[in-house]
Amino acid sequence: MIDPIVEDEVIGREVELARLRSLLEAEGPRVAHLHGVAGIGKTALLRRFVRETSGEAACWWLDCRDFEPTPEGCVGALAQAAGIEAEGLPALLEALAGRAPLGIVVLDSVEAWRLLDTWLCHRLAPRLPDSLCLVLCGRHRPSMSWVAGERLPPPLDLPLAPLADEAAGRLLTRLGLAPAQAAEAARWLHGHPLAIRLAATTLQGRPDHRLTDASLQRVMDELTERYLADADDGRRRLLEGAAVVRRVTVPLLQALFPDLEAEPAYATLHRLDVTEASPDGLALQDAVKEPVAHTLRARDPERFLDYRRRAWQALTRRAAATGSSELWRYTADMLYLIENPVVREAFFPSGAQARVVEPARPVHGAALERIVATHEGEAGGRALLRWWRCHPEAFVVVRDEAGACRGFCCRFDPARVAPECLADDPVTASWQAHLAAEPLPEGRRALFIRRWLGESAGERPGDVQAAAWLDLKRTYMEMRPSLARVYLTVTDLAPYAAVASTLGFRHLATHDVRLDGRDHATAVLDFGVGSVDDWLARLAAAELGLGTGEPLDRDARELVLADGRRLPLTPLEFGVFGYLVDREGEAVSRERLLQEVWHSHYKGWSNKVDAVVAGLRRKLGPQAGSIETVTGVGYRYRAQRPDETPRA
Known part of the structure; x- marks a missing residue:
């Protein structure tokens, strides 16, 4: 696997490094926006900058994809990164300023925090102490929030352009191509570092292979196809599965590929030069993920859908055990499975914000x-x-x-x-x-x-x-x-x-x-x-064709019986039955129902739950056995087929 922080990654970026260094000058800008297309080398450049300035400034780095896009999520993540305890933004910034004479806060993949953009501009940035600067790294130019800001000096706008052909040729040579082949290939790679890395991998030892004169997207598609063609069936399957989900974890791999041993499969993915490791798993480079997913969807739509369904089922099983600190990762994983642009754009707009x-x-x-x-x-x-x-x-x-x-x-x-x-x-x-x-x-x-x-x-x-x-x-x-x-x-x-x-x-x-x-x-x-997470799970299930025939009409808040009759539910009946249905086959304790539906932390036996379940069973009639009593625990829901003998 090619180390994303190697020296080769920043060939031809001397000007950008010098401009970033202006953040450490007394009269320099306080905020910088580093932006460019996926795979252009933004993160590698920032890591080089941080490494070179480590003797002058402390750095606290967040990958925004891993944290909830709320003020509380940002403050908590920064406090965790710095290893401090601080309540609220002012206390946090004061504590960070006290850690070193100069400090840099890096928010990488900041496009994942589009919901938080106004807060970053009008709350976080204006409160930065003189010894702290903020670097936002993402795909898009600064939004109108920053351009129209009234209480902030102009930020440093640093677009990351493609590498010049000469720098691209030097990088290809460093990565193993002969000088003549490197110079020829550099003409068609649009100065895109990830395309250059893929070309070095797929063209090495093949002097007769030529690239076509095409757009960057077409070049990436072609290189990705060649990369997949070189992979054995096992690695190709892993890459396809990883392209369908936001991130890959060992349990998720087990769900996607029940015939494989998950731990070795994860290690195989980790070694590939197109994956990135993060605190919450592995992810394909976006510039590779999209061509792989598009190709899979076009060539084998059933397999593409099957991967998404398996991922949904694994996520919903994990939801009950997801703590508040992990909730955003679950939400982001579920959102990634939803292809409906109405939902995706509502949370993560792909274009520039006009207002x-x-x-x-x-x-x-x-x-x-x-x-x-x-x-x-x-x-x-x-x-x-x-x-x-x-x-x-x-x-x-x-x-x-x-x-x-x-x-x-x-x-x-x-x-x-x-x-x-x-x-x-x-x-x-x-x-x-x-x-x-x-x-x-x-x-x-x-x-x-x-x-x-x-x-x-x-x-x-x-x-x-x-x-x-x-x-x-x-x-x-x-x-x-x-x-x-x-x-x-x-x-x-x-x-x-x-x-x-x-x-x-x-x-x-x-x-x-x-x-x-x-x-x-x-x-x-x-x-x-x-x-919100139940809602997103329902939207994903509907899109994936899952949950059909469910005995609960959630929009109408009605019970749907096998004979087609519908019965209204009280709010507590709706809450209890929905919770059990969403966890079909799982034994759910009375205490958990009290906590999740009633929001009560009472410990011990509760007639409240039993009374609601008794009401549900009366309404279910012949299907009452679908709510099973689990002795000493609570209740479990199992769907009954119309011809199935009711359970006691």
Whole structure:
């Protein structure tokens, strides 16, 4: 395996290294953005910089793919990397500054933290002590949050360009090609270091092999095909499996390839020169992963689907044992299995962010009032502006590159706002009535998305709405695992109907509210016992064709009997049955049900659980035996076939 930190990796990067060194100068920039396409050598360059400056500055390095994209996730990960205990961002930065005269915080693969971009720009960066600098390394140019920043000196913008042909030829020679072959191959490799490494591997000892004049993507596809052709069947299978999932672990390999010994298979992958090791497993280089996955999907779609299904099943089995510190890795793994762009783009947009979202401030009041007056009637406008006066923290604004407010979103936890405001607003009063009729289990929270409006488009789809929804996904992550339900309102359901259905929202027609001559429709999304992660698992299962025939209609919150009849469930029945169904075949203790469904830490026997199970069995009728009693433990769910004799 080629060491990603070897000297060869930074041939031809002398100018970029010199520019990075300006971070250590007294009058130098405080923040740097190093960006370029996958495989261009960003991480290798940064590691060289850190190694060369190790005598001058301490460094704390995070791979953002491994940590939750929330402020708490960032602070906790940095504290762990530095080996310190600090509560909150100010205490953390003070502790880091006290560790060394100069310090560098590196956030690698920062595109994985797009949900956190505004916080990084407007909260973390402005609070950096003079002795600390921040380097963000990722695929994309700095977002509008940084370009339009008002409280931060201009960051160092450092795009990583392809290597010149001369440097590419030197690197190929260092990697084993003859000088003439290296010079000829360098002309077609677009100065891309990963392509150069693959070419050195596939062309070595084959002087007659020639590359074609094509785009970088075509060259990568060709090199990857040649690399796979050289691999034996076992390695090829491992590479294909690794291309389907976000990361590879020993248990996941065992699930993907039950006929193989997982530990030796993992060691084989680890030795390959196209894999990267991280604290949470192995991953293929992105520039190789994509061609391998695309080829597998095109040539053998059934095998591609089978790998994804096996991965889903392994992840859902592991979910129950996932601690809070590991929750983000599980979430990211599950998200990777979802191909639906509506879901993937909602969390990790692939393009540049056209608008900046940040907490509203008093200076935005006039713009908010103007937008409300343009798109809302008298009653609706009065309700929104009261929220602005009483709870300005519930608002975020969407700004353009010039800093002008182009829209806003109002969202809040109803348990954390004034009850009289909830009662006086007809929309939130209706939502409160629904919460009273279908209460959440103890410890669970709801999110009210009261309104989003753009200056031009109002509530309709557009760049303001897209930016607001990206910020809402950050709110989802911050509120989990206690977030259980989301309410929102629109006056025109049609533009959102398809997307809302895909995401699992249902229209509560009985809770629609008429204001100013327009119906404000209410839509609700129930996440399930496992909060956001249960929701993502259901979306993935639906996409993968898993879970068909499930006895639980989660959107309607109804029991589906074998004869087609449907029976409503109370919130606790829904929570208990859903938890058991999601863990089919597993014995679940009463204590665990109390903790996960009731959010109670009571230890010992509880009649609460037994009473709910008894109610479920009555409703299940002939299928009551699907909920088995596990003596001395609790309960277990096993699906029954229609012709199966009920179990006692």
